[in-house]
Amino acid sequence: MNRDQTNLWAYRRVPRTASWQKLGLAVLVTAGFVSLVYLFDWWFRAAHVHSVPWFVVLSLIFWWGLIRMAVLWISYLRISQPRPVAAQAGLRVAIFTTSSPGEPLGMFEKTLAACARIRYPHTTYLLDDTGDPRYREVAERYGAFWLELTGLPGAKAGKINAALRQTTEEFVLVLDPDHIPFPNFLDEVLGYFDNPRVGFVQVAQAYYNQERSFTARGAAEQTYGFYGPTQMGMYGHSCAVAIGANCTFRRAALKSIGGHGIGLAEDLVTAIRLHAAGWTSVYVPSIVSRGLVPEDLGSFCKQQLKWARGVHEVLFAELPRLWPRLSGWQRLSYLTIGTYYFSGVITLLFLLIPYLFLWFRVLPASMDFSEFLANWLPVAVTGFSIYLYVQQWLCHPSTERGLHWRGMLLKFACWPVFFRGFVLALRNADIPYIPTAKQAVKGFTHFVRPLLVQQLIFAGTLVGIGIKRGFYTAEASLSLTSGEVWGMVLFAAIACLASFGGVYAAWQSTRPAPGDPWDTVNPAGIDVSARPSENLRDQPESLVTH
Template sequence: GLFGFGSSVALGANCTFRKVALESIGGHGIGLAEDLITSIRLHAKGWKSVFNPVVVSRGLVPEDFGSFCKQQLKWSRGVFEVLFAEIPKLAKNLSVWQKISYLAISTYYLVGLTTFIYIIIPFLYFWTCILPANMDFSEFLINGSPIVLIATLIYLFVQRWLSHPETERGIHWRGMILKTATWPVFLLGNLLSVVNAEIPYIPTAKQSVKGLSPYTRPLIAQLIIFILTFFYIVYSRLNTVSEGILILTSDKVWGMFSFALLTIILVIGGIYAAYQSRRLEVEEPWAKINLDDIIS
């Protein structure tokens, strides 16, 4: 992992620093991703970092969809800040593997842009008849399945090094849903970084925030567009498309529809999670936590 490449980074408060190391870079970094800024500056100064796979403390995470989105917006904007502001001036002092590691970390939130492209591809076909690839949907599944299989096997293999594999191991489908459902947040963070727009520091909520988050609106809009497109497809193929064209385009049309349906299923999961926030009870998060279980 990053430790093997000499690139272990600080994550929040779960780390310690040597005083002389922090003094050598003028103190802890300031920014939306202050821990990552501090890490890259320390590595550029020649300091080494050590990863110890032991849980020494536990903290709170967002309990509702809106708080999670705010956290991700802060992180995506902050991580892109490292890409645009820190890497260009510090890269010359980093090792090859450190350059690769920080480049991979700082471009992670481009997943918002790539997901947007993935989502828009089938709709471009429905609206403009532009086919993104000269292959049938069945051919796409055949060629893409090995990639999905290998990626899944790698994902399961690296779980051997989890700190608590008995509780952390598995296929984290909820995380997959959240990652897809927050693509508008990631994309917004990307765009704000390109225009160098500032956003205020957003502390992670320590209690649940009841209510429907405005970050749900892009997901609802995406679902509405999908439904309208579906009815348009059915109407046009029943009333305006000749039988010959129906036969020639059937595989492509329903293949692209299935392509769009894959993300919609995940988006519906995100909308469900957002609506569940309306039913949350605001309470002290540590009240239901048994500290004895954590310590053991």
């Protein structure tokens, strides 16, 4: 795969979309929907139903992913990019970045130094929850104001709301502490606030440590499409969402909803409340900062559990409450986002189907496998073609294009984590807000649980396939054709291979790169030296420091 790693730190903005690009996409999407209609007509024939309850379950498993894919196709048809708008002079802007116990001090050296290099006049605040005086020293070294905000409820969002009460700037950039902003960051977003209805402006999220481990690369791959064509499509439907890092808010918008949303998915909570309150959003497909992704599977799983629990909470609580105040496409988009982690339930059911057949001779459907392939392949081919076609709207195509197979393996490896998040949401159980690890955690114990789950699935599927009566006698005992029997055997083999992929992802996590990622950062053209910014404003009179 082509990699342009030497130019990761160059400013990038996706070129505007030409009419011929939209036409080509429309042709592919039309072909995709035609193939879906033919597959739907073939799938739901009475002759294919062998067990009504299990046929319903199988259909749910199979069509859940296809329906989500179709919604994504429709979203792509409205891919849009806002025209650049120059930022007005004299706007009062704050940058909030937070620190929590256990986060490495060296990382803040890079982030705060880069904040000081941002050209547009601003004030940087470090919202500190560590109780460690060294963080105050680092903040002051780079011209940032230090706010001691320890022991507040609401984790990151709680600190943001407390800082909002102590500051007065009109606009607030929420920047995760592991992100290194480019000098032109604020110049790229502030102009869009000329529209008084804009509540927040979100930019792309990109990473500088994605080549340090298999997990880091896979985690990054899972985000490429979202920050490229997916968010651009949602922007075209007036429902671009806020993502925890790199989002700039209008203070008045946050005030109108009672402050930043609190929860494990606080960014999604804030976005849905702002849209329900009538504010609009802008998505700018520009790379104006780079941050960190987890470098080991254990840290990645902890991050995903937090997000799965939080997103399900939005699905079960926020979305029903705000449903009447959202537009039609906003409802569909938040419903699609809210059900992403439902894949944990879907994958579990997917794995159970071949077990039921091989061990208990329970067959959901009577379908000849060759007929299934003939009707499914057109959908697969058009879907794959659309997947490749929309990669022209990725934010950094030279490093992001490809099959993204690592991301797919990681997604399957984490299905037990997604399922656990779903169960915790049903029980309304709390889990602590733990910042994502900024350093790779070495050793077997950190990911032994997800690895063990995948090994058990892999071994169990092999045993199931090895049971002689599972497929040698099924044809006679269930009066099935050989095509139906071997179709179920192949179904089991797919589950087996997918489980092996999860084990492979866990094994790769035993070899993270040495050292801390921020120690290797030397972005070309970005001065992160230790000298105070000349753009910092005088300290506001209302500011309270400790």
